[in-house]
Amino acid sequence: MNTVKIKAARKPRVRRPYHHGDLPERLVEVAEAVIRERGVDGFSLREVVRRAGVSPAAPAHHFGDARGLLSEVALRGFRAFGDALAAADARGGTDPEKRLYEQGLAYVTFALKHPARFQLMFRHGKYDIGYKDLPAASERAYQVLEDAVRAAMGLAAGEPMTDDANGFLMATWSVVHGFAHLALGEELTRPARARGGKDQVLQALLPLTLKHLPRPKRPR
Amino acid sequence: MNTVKIKAARKPRVRRPYHHGDLPERLVEVAEAVIRERGVDGFSLREVVRRAGVSPAAPAHHFGDARGLLSEVALRGFRAFGDALAAADARGGTDPEKRLYEQGLAYVTFALKHPARFQLMFRHGKYDIGYKDLPAASERAYQVLEDAVRAAMGLAAGEPMTDDANGFLMATWSVVHGFAHLALGEELTRPARARGGKDQVLQALLPLTLKHLPRPKRPR
DNA sequence: CAACCGACTAAACAGTGTCAAGATACCATG
DNA sequence: CATGGTATCTTGACACTGTTTAGTCGGTTG
Numbered sequence: 470m471n472t473v474k475i476k477a478a479r480k481p482r483v484r485r486p487y488h489h490g491d492l493p494e495r496l497v498e499v500a501e502a503v504i505r506e507r508g509v510d511g512f513s514l515r516e517v518v519r520r521a522g523v524s525p526a527a528p529a530h531h532f533g534d535a536r537g538l539l540s541e542v543a544l545r546g547f548r549a550f551g552d553a554l555a556a557a558d559a560r561g562g563t564d565p566e567k568r569l570y571e572q573g574l575a576y577v578t579f580a581l582k583h584p585a586r587f588q589l590m591f592r593h594g595k596y597d598i599g600y601k602d603l604p605a606a607s608e609r610a611y612q613v614l615e616d617a618v619r620a621a622m623g624l625a626a627g628e629p630m631t632d633d634a635n636g637f638l639m640a641t642w643s644v645v646h647g648f649a650h651l652a653l654g655e656e657l658t659r660p661a662r663a664r665g666g667k668d669q670v671l672q673a674l675l676p677l678t679l680k681h682l683p684r685p686k687r688p689r
Numbered sequence: 690m691n692t693v694k695i696k697a698a699r700k701p702r703v704r705r706p707y708h709h710g711d712l713p714e715r716l717v718e719v720a721e722a723v724i725r726e727r728g729v730d731g732f733s734l735r736e737v738v739r740r741a742g743v744s745p746a747a748p749a750h751h752f753g754d755a756r757g758l759l760s761e762v763a764l765r766g767f768r769a770f771g772d773a774l775a776a777a778d779a780r781g782g783t784d785p786e787k788r789l790y791e792q793g794l795a796y797v798t799f800a801l802k803h804p805a806r807f808q809l810m811f812r813h814g815k816y817d818i819g820y821k822d823l824p825a826a827s828e829r830a831y832q833v834l835e836d837a838v839r840a841a842m843g844l845a846a847g848e849p850m851t852d853d854a855n856g857f858l859m860a861t862w863s864v865v866h867g868f869a870h871l872a873l874g875e876e877l878t879r880p881a882r883a884r885g886g887k888d889q890v891l892q893a894l895l896p897l898t899l900k901h902l903p904r905p906k907r908p909r
Numbered sequence: 910c911a912a913c914c915g916a917c918t919a920a921a922c923a924g925t926g927t928c929a930a931g932a933t934a935c936c937a938t939g
Numbered sequence: 940c941a942t943g944g945t946a947t948c949t950t951g952a953c954a955c956t957g958t959t960t961a962g963t964c965g966g967t968t969g
Contacts, residue, residue, distance in 0.1 A: 482731065489947095489948090492947085496906075504940085508814060510730075510814055510815070512924080513925070513926090513929090514926060515924080515925065515926075522947045523948070523949085524929080524948065524950075525925095525926080525927085525947080525949095526927075526929095526948075526950085527947080528925075528949055528950075529928085529947075529948095530947060531947090534926075534927070535927090565691075575903070591870070591874055591876075593874055593875065594728060594730055594731075595728045595730070597909030602744050608881060611881075611882075616930090632897055633897075635727075635883060635894070635897060636897030636898050636900055637901060638900060639868065639871075639877065639894060639897065639898045640864060640899075640900070640901030640902075641901075642866045642867065642871065643863070643865070643866075643867035643868040643871060643898060644860060644861070644863045644864050644867060645863065645865035646863075646867035646870060646871055646930065647864060647865070647866035647867025647869075648859065648860075648863040648867070649867075650866060650867065650870055651795070651813070651862065651863060651866055652899075653815065654811055654813055656811075657859065659828075661828060661831075661833075663855060663967070674855070676856075676858045677852055677853075677855060677856030677858075677859065678860045678863060680856055681856060681857060681861075681903035682860075683901035689856060712916080712917085733956070733957090734957060735955080735956065735957075736959090743917075743918085743958080744917065744918045744919070745918095745919095745956095746917075746919085746958075746959080746960095747917060747918080749917095750915080750917075751916090754958070755955075755957065755958090784967085787956080841926080874953090
């Protein structure tokens with residue numbers, strides 16, 4: 470509500486906002502709230518501007534179009550995602566298998582705790598894949614996984630990935646990614662299947678699944 | 690273009706169509722073509738009626754609203770999907786591991802050969818989950834997988850699924866489902882990662898990944 | 910033949926994203 | 940301190956979307 474207007478006499482070069490405090494920031498927050506409540510498909514730029522109390526054309530100058538705004542949201546999602554994976558990796562210490570397990574746990578946990586972000590991140594077509602340093606943020610999250618895989622397969626940092634390592638990586642990634650999607654799609658909690666909510670999925674189903682994470686060094 | 694009008698004097702009870710040959714059928718075909726070309730998000734009911742040459746309100750009487758039409762498309766997708774999995778399962782013969790491998794292959798192949806269908810099927814919110822016998826069709830596809838898992842884990846048909854069996858099932862499902870999603874999202878074919886198109890994914894990356902399908906009976 | 914009914918059209922409505930003009934508030938400069 | 944200049948935002952409009960309402964047509968049936 471209150472627009473901040475104080476503290477204008479610091480440095481002359483700081484780009485201070487306008488009517489609205491900091492509209493771009495506010496728009497991103499509101500956009501995230503909207504997809505949190507209405508889902509990625511339920512997103513509406515007009516709903517965002519309505520909540521932010523500005524005109525429908527206001528976001529244009531900052532983000533271009535709706536895709537631009539969603540790209541910013543996705544970028545932040547990838548940053549937070551990469552952070553979560555890196556933290557989990559560190560939690561795994563020096564044991565490659567533990568690092569991968571922790572990453573898998575964190576992967577699914579992130580997806581279930583921030584479903585809107587996660588679903589947007591993997592819904593190309595809703596945002597611009599090349600937006601600002603989104604490619605870097607996305608690639609960084611990927612690298613966290615690849616590094617742990619390299620350690621598990623005994624590959625140095627510079628060495629090229631072998632076919633085996635790539636297969637191992639893709640299988641690991643696929644398990645956690647697939648589990649996240651299935652859980653978010655309520656596929657795992659149908660009446661005929663196991664029941665329970667998100668907590669049950671995370672605490673019971675996920676560990677049962679992660680027992681079957683690929684193990685390195687097993688030929689044929 | 691040509692509406693079929695011949696052969697009207699068969700049986701008096703057959704519900705014969707109207708202006709348009711068979712509009713419901715035509716709408717489903719066109720709808721599938723639209724999502725094939727424009728993606729699930731690019732779907733537009735008005736584009737469908739435009740191509741079918743009817744008014745925007747025409748689908749209402751047959752399918753209610755747009756969700757209804759997409760539900761029918763999804764239903765057919767699940768039927769074809771279940772058929773493909775069952776055929777692959779049969780191809781696996783009596784070896785449980787082979788049955789699961791073939792199913793995994795078929796799962797991803799279906800996703801890459803019919804991306805529009807597949808993506809719609811797993812995009813709840815775009816269609817009605819309880820539409821007609823869609824639940825049955827979806828559950829049937831699931832059962833094909835569960836049956837093979839039961840065989841692999843040595844469980845009889847009536848026996849309840851154990852935690853181990855469920856974990857094994859979810860892990861298997863997650864790998865192929867995740868791989869399909871990653872492949873469709875172009876995540877596996879980024880410049881930094883492995884290159885190549887769909888064929889390369891199916892022929893090179895997928896086998897590398899399926900090597901790491903969960904193996905039954907491995908405790909801890 | 911008349912009445913009926915399912916299938917479709919025509920027209921309209923509210924909602925969407927985006928664009929072209931214009932107004933406004935801040936900024937640096939004279 | 941006044942004065943442009945410019946980034947920021949508003950207003951109004953446009954084309955598009957899905958859905959509803961009322962009406963019309965086609966074919967069958969009593």
